[in-house]
Amino acid sequence: MFKRILIANRGEIALRVIRTAREMGIETIAVYSEADRPSLHVVEADYAVCIGPAPSRESYLKGDVILDVARRMGAEAIHPGYGFLSENADFTRACSAAGIVFVGPSPEVMESMGSKTRARRTMIDAGVPVVPGTEEAIQDVNAALEIAREIGFPVMLKAAAGGGGKGMRLVHEEKDFVAALDAARREAQGAFGDAEVYVEKFVEEPHHIEVQILADSHGNVIHLGERECSIQRRHQKVVEESPSPFVTHELRQAICDTAVQAARAVGYVNAGTIEFLVDKHRNHYFLEMNTRLQVEHPVTEWVTGVDLVRQQLLVAAGQPLEYRQQDITTRGHAVECRICAEDPRENFLPDTGRIHTHRLPSGPGIRVDSGVESGSEVSVHYDPMLAKLTAWAQDRDTAIARMHRALAEYRLHGVRSNLDFCRWVMEHPVFGSGTYTTRFIEEYFEPEMLDGGGDANREAAEVIEILRRVKREKGLASEDRGEACRSTAWKQQHRRA
């Protein structure tokens, strides 16, 4: 096993890797930007090297600088976390050229999965279902109709040069097809100067469901079940759970087998995730493969008991996985909320500032992967995700109740957060029923729904408004009398407010 590794990341995921490395007796080297010296991943590492100014492209994305640090510090491997350099094939190549192990798949696999069209072809060749459709624009109306019939209605017409919904047409029935195609072409011509249109199967009421896989260099490939990730805002996941309440036993078998088959087809090694779109009829289609550890991996760790980072490091060191497929059983249910510095009332716009209070929930079945603490600065340079709150319980309803309880315990002051929004999701009957789709937030969420939870709560806030005022006036009065004021901090704070 490695004696020392470098972690080419920051925040909660760097800390996540440090934790497992320490348990395995591996020393860790943190890299950090000038803004991140006080950050937890630096505080908790064994060694730390500053690699540049705050902006990521001048620090965490500087592969050459990071590789130099790794060489100089005697790192045997580099764990990339997620984001930054984690799916950068050139960096992976540079690592192996320098004789340093990259904790992840080979650059060839990374490249074959990196481009959507290449990944799609690879998967079709491997017999993995993809969203049926044409890869090239269709000129002939009759040929297009023939393809639409083959795919089966409803179909989606998409402008080749498309974007922003222009040149897109949903066609439910065959009789509307020709007129819709003409309209889509005219619109595409007008908007993009290019009338080319694709035909694609329309995925009805889509669910975003993904399968975690692990593969070693000895030919073992296993899956660790699925995660449901359909609660998304701004095309980013915010709530995830495992297992998926929408997936039946048969579908689970199918997508997990498909995922293993896909991983084998590309010769995948290390931890990876195959993402699927699942429609309301429970048909599944390959979406993409993420060749790294996922943000939401803790829900899989909860239900399987497997430490994914540990397996990643073992595999990277050339050892076999510690589990065979028959060793993997899932128990209970896990839910994750990504706690972000953002304002759900303002279209989930990220917020920045200093966190002056950060106190984590605890108790049975609660895990928090946090990259911040009281005093941390949330800057524009990095992701607004501050922490991942996960809850496990023996069944889904109990896990949701537990998450709801933990969200209320969470204290996060100084920046706006989505804590109240996550509470709203946990209380929503459609979320509770487990039938939600990727359109959940746009279909059901209105900011006015975050309404404070009733008159008793409102009265409590009113009383605090009064008490704050009494205190402020008392402070002003003692200042007028020229008295030394012992409590200046709150006074300044309230004056600012």
Added chain:
Amino acid sequence: MRRFVRHRGEDARILAYSGSCSAGELQDGETQLNVEAVARRSEWSLKLGDRVFRVEHLGEHRYRVNGHELNCQLKTELEDRFAQFQRDADGAGARQLEAPMPGRIVKLLVAEGDRVTKGQGLLIVEAMKMENELKALSEGTVEAIRVEEGQGVEKGAVLLTFAEESTEG
């Protein structure tokens, strides 16, 4: 005793509080409640009667109570009257600024002939030991100031007037 006005939709109700910043009594209509609060930094453990609330102050008038966020701003009776007065005057498009209540002119913030923008502070009036800034309700030019700093004024007294605006061009 401090009196505040709570607006809930069309209803306005008086909340009367007597006590310190950590303990006291709240009169809410017919109901009287014991108030007891333990503060730390930006949060309170608040007891209203025997019921415990976890109240967090998130900034300005934003709170989180038992895990639910809400906005809450209370005005004193006096401030509420000021606000009402400003709303009324706003509707009237008045050419003169009148004292909304008896008080003392603390400070003049503009001079005769000044061009003022909507929302700009004109003068500060002290009433019942609270200072209140009276603001311009619309853009205009100060024609005459009828009061001096330190002067006491009665309710309805004309404090300053605005020049008539030509509507053409």
